[in-house]
Amino acid sequence: MKRFLSIAFASAALCAGAQEAPMLKIYSGAPDTIRSAETTLVCVTQPGARASIADEAVHVYRTGSFGSKVALRPGLNRVSVDVEKDGKSTKRVLEIYRDTVAAPKRVAKETPETRFVEGRWVETLPGAYLQYGNGDDRLGGSKMGFIDEGIVLKAVGEKGSLYCVQLGDNRRAYLPKEYASDAVAPAVAGAVNTGSWSVADAGDVDRVTISLPRRLAYSYATELDPSTITVDVYGATDNSNWITQRTATLGIIDYVDFRQVDSDVYRVILRLKPGVQWGFHVGYQGTSLTIDVRHRPVSLALKNLTIGLDAGHGGPYPGAYSPSGLKEKEVNLDIVQHIREILEAKGAKVVMTRTGDTGPSMAERKRIWREAKVDMAVSVHNNSGGGALSSPGTAVLYKHLFCRPMAQAVTARLLETGLPLFGIVQNFNFSLNGPTEFPEVLVEGMFMSSLVEEEKLADPAFRRLVAQKIVAGIEDYLKSAR
Ligand SMILES: [Zn+2]
Numbered sequence: 001m002k003r004f005l006s007i008a009f010a011s012a013a014l015c016a017g018a019q020e021a022p023m024l025k026i027y028s029g030a031p032d033t034i035r036s037a038e039t040t041l042v043c044v045t046q047p048g049a050r051a052s053i054a055d056e057a058v059h060v061y062r063t064g065s066f067g068s069k070v071a072l073r074p075g076l077n078r079v080s081v082d083v084e085k086d087g088k089s090t091k092r093v094l095e096i097y098r099d100t101v102a103a104p105k106r107v108a109k110e111t112p113e114t115r116f117v118e119g120r121w122v123e124t125l126p127g128a129y130l131q132y133g134n135g136d137d138r139l140g141g142s143k144m145g146f147i148d149e150g151i152v153l154k155a156v157g158e159k160g161s162l163y164c165v166q167l168g169d170n171r172r173a174y175l176p177k178e179y180a181s182d183a184v185a186p187a188v189a190g191a192v193n194t195g196s197w198s199v200a201d202a203g204d205v206d207r208v209t210i211s212l213p214r215r216l217a218y219s220y221a222t223e224l225d226p227s228t229i230t231v232d233v234y235g236a237t238d239n240s241n242w243i244t245q246r247t248a249t250l251g252i253i254d255y256v257d258f259r260q261v262d263s264d265v266y267r268v269i270l271r272l273k274p275g276v277q278w279g280f281h282v283g284y285q286g287t288s289l290t291i292d293v294r295h296r297p298v299s300l301a302l303k304n305l306t307i308g309l310d311a312g313h314g315g316p317y318p319g320a321y322s323p324s325g326l327k328e329k330e331v332n333l334d335i336v337q338h339i340r341e342i343l344e345a346k347g348a349k350v351v352m353t354r355t356g357d358t359g360p361s362m363a364e365r366k367r368i369w370r371e372a373k374v375d376m377a378v379s380v381h382n383n384s385g386g387g388a389l390s391s392p393g394t395a396v397l398y399k400h401l402f403c404r405p406m407a408q409a410v411t412a413r414l415l416e417t418g419l420p421l422f423g424i425v426q427n428f429n430f431s432l433n434g435p436t437e438f439p440e441v442l443v444e445g446m447f448m449s450s451l452v453e454e455e456k457l458a459d460p461a462f463r464r465l466v467a468q469k470i471v472a473g474i475e476d477y478l479k480s481a482r
Pocket residue numbers: 312313319320328381382
């Protein structure tokens with residue numbers, strides 16, 4: 001990253017020295033034909049040049065980017081863009097035609113509804129997850145959560161790449177077909193009886209085991225106050241006459257309980273001791289539902305913790321570009337390298353998903369964190385979209401409610417950089433926000449598409465500041481967890 005920037009600035013300096021006319025690149029906002037009455041023109045020249053758009057002087061950022069809104073008359077508009085540096089100038093006249101004929105009505109893209117069928121039995125494969133509905137967006141439909149392999153479910157419908165599966169009498173969900181294989185119907189139809197529970201302190205987790213005659217689908221949720229984990233098991237009816245705590249004390253669980261919330265929906269309730277949660281894992285051992293609830297680390301000093309870091313994108317996946325040519329994968333990695341350096345100086349162990357220009361898959365990144373048993377994790381990206389002339393600001397995103405205290409702590413520190421708040425985003429569907437085993441947040445530092453934020457992002461000192469604030473947020477979170 002550092003090398004990339006110094007090369008970029010060095011070549012600009014060389015051009016200036018050679019007394020050539022300053023370059024001018026029209027980056028966006030100059031289509032041949034447009035229907036709106038104004039356009040936001042974004043251009044790039046050399047740092048230090050002066051610029052005007054439609055004969056109005058505009059501010060040139062230190063990146064060389066500049067832009068302004070341009071009002072357009074009906075018909076042909078000629079918009080001049082001028083840049084000047086060291087007495088040399090470059091001029092472009094853009095021709096933009098404003099079409100005042102009403103736009104043709106957009107035909108809504110047809111989204112096929114779920115087609116319900118007679119029913120076939122499918123079995124979940126490793127990596128499977130359930131979605132609440134058949135919706136979709138850039139990151140996929142909203143996930144209920146991951147479920148273990150070997151769970152046999154009745155598919156009662158399909159839509160595109162999804163099966164609609166029946167979880168219980170009144171409950172359906174969606175399972176991606178890529179995580180389903182054909183299966184035979186279970187020997188016993190309908191809900192099954194639950195068996196004995198075992199609850200024990202197993203070292204760095206409290207383990208809850210519930211015996212079942214076969215693997216059933218489940219979903220999980222966390223609550224903050226009182227601190228609780230609930231797991232709904234679908235197709236089960238209570239017959240657990242033995243709920244046995246096998247160690248005299250427990251690490252993080254205060255007590256356990258259950259509710260039969262529907263005739264075939266069995267809710268496992270794990271009430272935790274006050275304080276922040278540190279993650280959990282739900283899965284099967286044989287046909288026993290096994291919930292591991294992670295203890296809070298014995299020591300919350302950074303020197304005793306392992307922090308997972310992820311620089312978004314990389315290798316063949318550049319992520320977003322800024323107008324002046326910053327690549328998201330490079331600025332992400334630069335910020336993460338600073339975080340690593342600061343954390344390691346404080347004695348923390350750091351586990352990186354990538355240290356160079358490589359693009360590991362999301363599954364690989366999660367595997368690296370899980371295998372290292374990280375205590376917490378941060379993924380760093382930078383955003384794109386929205387108006388180039390505004391400053392949308394910083395965002396911290398997470399999926400599970402128990403990650404909220406960490407997200408709040410990191411956000412509070414990031415705002416000390418002077419960046420405005422874009423948002424603290426919950427239930428975010430990003431793959432690396434999916435794991436439940438540790439607290440994790442995604443930081444979208446700032447908007448690469450915003451000229452003022454691009455200038456900050458291009459500044460090595462500001463990237464270092466962002467890294468310092470993320471570490472300060474982690475430390476605040478750890479203090480609050482004590
Ligand atoms: Zn990104």
